[in-house]
Amino acid sequence: MISKRWFRVRMVLFLIVFIIPSFVLAQQYSLGAKGKEAVGTKAMVATAHPLATQAGIEMFQKGGNAIDAAVAAAFAIGVVEPDGSGFGGGGGMLVRLKNGQSVYINYYGQASSKVHEAGFVYGKDNQTARAILIPGTVAGLTTALRQYGTLPLSVVLAPAIRYAEKGFPIDETLSKIILDNTNLLLNHPATASVYLHDGFPRTEGDTIRQPELASTMKAVARLGQVGFYEGPVAKSIVDEVIRSGGMMALDDLSKFRPTITDPLKGSYRGYTVFTAPPPHSGVTVLEALNILENANLQRLGYYATSAESFHLLAETMRRAYADRTSFLADPRFEKVPVRGLISREYAKSRFDDISMTAVIPADYRKTTSGMPSQYDRHDEGNPAIEGSGSKKNDPTVDTLKKSTRTDSPETSHVIGQAMYLEPVGGHTTQISVMDGDGNVVSLTQTLGTFFGSGVTAAGVLLNNGMSNFASTARVNTVQPNKQPRSSIAPSVLLKNGKPFMVVGSPGAARIPATVTTLIVNAVDYGLDAEKTDSAPRFLCQKSDQYLSLESRFSTEAQEGMKKKGHQLQLFGEFDLFFGGAQIILVDSSGTLHGCADPRRGGTAVGY
Amino acid sequence: MKQRAAILSILALFIITFLPGFVLSQPKGKFEQPVLITSAGQSADVTIAGMLFKRANIQAKAIALAKTTDLDGVKTLVVVAGFSSKGLGAAGISREQELTRVKSLLAAAQEKKLKVVTLHIGGKARRGNQSDDFNKMAAEASSYLLVVKQGDEDQFFSKIAAEKKIPIDLVDKIADAVRPVGNAFAK
Structure with missing residues (x-):
């Protein structure tokens, strides 16, 4: 009798502690x-x-x-x-x-x-x-x-x-990142004391x-x-x-x-887009969207299954990234041709530069930046642009095209004639x-x-x-x-x-x-x-x-x-x-x- | 009724306490030094493996991108398996180039009649499509597998061990691998 009563009591406690809150939570929130x-x-x-x-x-x-x-x-x-x-x-x-x-x-x-x-x-x-x-x-x-x-x-x-x-318990993602960065963590005792235990990486399930x-x-x-x-x-x-x-x-x-x-403002197929102004990369997103707006992506097919739309997306991003490399910087210190970069006329010129049948230029690294400064006069009523550049440094497109830097802080390696970007x-x-x-x-x-x-x-x-x-x-x-x-x-x-x-x-x-x-x-x-x-x-x-x-x-x-x-x-x-x-x-x-x-x-x- | 419950409880406690000890199957043959540690997949785990050997007082040279010529004078090759795109990038090679390197290194080890030991210490982070080609290649060529349990939740390594009759030790944590490393390589 006692054990049956205890079983019932435990069941009720279990319901109170676990099941009912879960039910309430499920009703309240969509997880x-x-x-x-x-x-x-x-x-x-x-x-x-x-x-x-x-x-x-x-x-x-x-x-x-x-x-x-x-x-x-x-x-x-x-x-x-x-x-x-x-x-x-x-x-x-x-x-x-x-x-x-x-x-x-x-x-x-x-x-x-x-x-x-x-x-x-x-x-x-x-x-x-x-x-x-x-x-x-x-x-x-x-x-x-x-x-x-x-x-x-x-x-x-x-x-x-x-x-x-x-x-909190380390999840699978953090566990992998700690493993991948063990060498860095080992170099700093105060950091190692958090993420390593006894000299070895803490792993999934361990508490930090x-x-x-x-x-x-x-x-x-x-x-x-x-x-x-x-x-x-x-x-x-x-x-x-x-x-x-x-x-x-x-x-x-x-x-x-x-x-x-003010954020940077643009539009894409009737939607208003607010994004991050320079020196952050919203301008690159807006430029890419403006280029893409010149085509009907739906008609070209879904990019994960259709090479036509995938190619257009890839070639668009290649050009937008090249411009980002050449022009994006802190506008308090350097002039950034934001109006040009997000103008529709400039986007059309970049779109016209894309061949739908082949990669041109064939070597990605020979991708040239455009000339957005020529389109800088086309003001599309973007408040974020005003005052976004000083005249401390006004590089011309010609000088910028001589730039040889890579597009990210990541390290590049040369393997034979091929460059491999460190991911x-x-x-x-x-x-x-x-x-x-x-x-x-x-x-x-x-x-x-x-x-x-x-x-x-x-x-x-x-x-x-x-x-x-x-x-x-x-x-x-x-x-x-x-x-x-x-x-x-x-x-x-x-x-x-x-x-x-x-x-x-x-x-x-x-x-x-x-x-x-x-x-x-x-x-x-x-x-x-x-x-x-x-x-x-x-x-x-x-x-x-x-x-x-x-x-x-x-x-x-x-x-x-x-x-x-x-x-x-x-x-x-x-x-x-x-x-x-x-x-x-x-x-x-x-x-x-x-x-x-x-x-x-x-x-x-x-x- | 109460007696049976008590017996069952004691039995369960016994199994929980001692079964992991039985699952650990120490390598039958000791592995000789000098030891060369290399990576299969260029993860940072090769550094951690070096630390394990140091902690176990086993002298070992670690060369993440070891070539067949590095096997000269070596008695045991330790392969630390697991893919890392970051590691490959740092090494400046592609995944295919790494697969080719590991394959030829294992073939050379076999030709030289060296014993191969696979360490898999990265858990789930070193599993999945990108890693498992390296894991399989290394494990199947080995005489002993030492694996952190999280990487064997689906018994990937245990199955290879059973099929190829390779001794395997499963440990809970990376630090727990120090003891079996010490046992396997002790002179």
Whole structure:
């Protein structure tokens, strides 16, 4: 009798503890599993880690808006996906408010005022203390919260502090990234103490705790950004950077401010596109979309199965990337011909340059940039362009064409006559958030490459963003207080003035190609969120010898591309190399459909 | 009734506690030094393997891109299996070039009658289409497999071990591989 009674009691307890909450949660929220769609009408959060997504949802539960949720998720992702972003990095945040106002918060890091004293050498120093930019994350996120959020900083930082203090289990994605970067982590005892155990990499299922980071976060929660950019935390950072061979001054930190500007604005097949202005790569996405608008992609077939549309996409991206290499830089220091780059006339000239039957020029590396300056007069009413360049440096197209730099911070190798680009992974992270009122955030933030410089100070892993400056070109060169070019391109699309798509991706040089492809999947092919995010990806750029692609492109498409002259380099079916996009699509009824990229370990949650 | 439950509980406890020990099948023959460690797939795991050997006090030379000429004077070849696109990029070679290198190295080892040991320490991160060609090639040519369990959840290595009658040790964590490495190579 007793055992039967105990069995019943235990069953009831089990129901209370496990089953009922699950049922309630399932009723309340649409949980998108890895690569699965989540549906909601009041809110949607998509990030690269379930705990970061949960942090965003917590803010909605506390009555916050999309900005509160995005900032909480961004703080949290820096803890639970520590290889991709965090307090020691920077990023960009596109905000579309319910009142119709759109802003871009640029909080990417910038070079130290004493950068030349550090003696950064491109390549050799890419993952050292010399590659550290002044971190912008804390300033950017606290500014966003102050300007557009509704909740106190201490509330928004609470989940991140909790994860840092109590720890979280390593997932499959992080486990692989730790393994891949063991050599870097071994070089820095403070960093190794977090990610290695007894000298060996922590692996899937192990717990990572970051008490020192939690302590720094608490200082920020208490004091605001001053808790990071001044006082003991700032001193710790400066001391460690200098001790590790880099250069940073206390003034660099105390004077750091994010910029709030208008986003870049364009359109694609009737949709309004807001994206990241220079020195970020929204301009490359807009240029590519403008070129593609000259063709009917639907008629050419689906690009993953049709070589006709795939070829057009690849050749379009190749040209857009060549222009990015030649013209994109910090507009406070160099003139960027933004009007020309996103003008339809210029796009038509680039489209006319594409042969639909063959790869011309056959060698990707001989791709020439265009002459966007000639189209700079065609102003399309883009507020972000005004004041986007100074006259400090006004390189002509001719001089730019002599540029020999590669298109990304990644290392190139020469094998015989062929150049092989070092694929170093899909670093950086994307957060996409929307609330029922119509507030929208697309946020991309980064440490540079995975685990940044590897240097940890005050529990904060510091970036290696200097590697985004050019190696030899006359554009995007290293200067004090200058921001390097970045591939990030957080974007928002509107349909009839209402949010239609929130999109962005990590993935270094792949970002513009990935974001463009995602938009094409949603707009041209009408795919749902899950299919848009899962669709095969590629990279075709000037600095590569090969067209890089996921192996899921059909045999017909691959063979067709070879016949046109492309040399293919196959990657995995769902390869982290091509980024980790988080997207939200809004259907005609106003329902939100979110999806986290199946290439990473994230989730989308909506309700 | 209670007695049977107690016996079953004790039996279950016994199985849980001691079965992993039985599954570990130490290599029948000891492996001789000098040892050359190389990669099959150019993952950073080759560095970790070097650390394992150092911790086990076994002298070993690690050459990620070892050529057949590097086998001169070597008694045992340790192959650390697992693909990494980052590693291949850093090495400046393609996956096909790496497959060819590993294939010829294993053939040369066989010709020289060297014993081959495969280490798979990267767990699930070193499984899947890109890695498994390297994993299979190395494992099938080996006299001993040492695998971190997460990489054998589908019994990929256990099946090869059973089919080819190759001794295999499965360990929970990378650090747990120190002891079997020490046992296998102890003089």
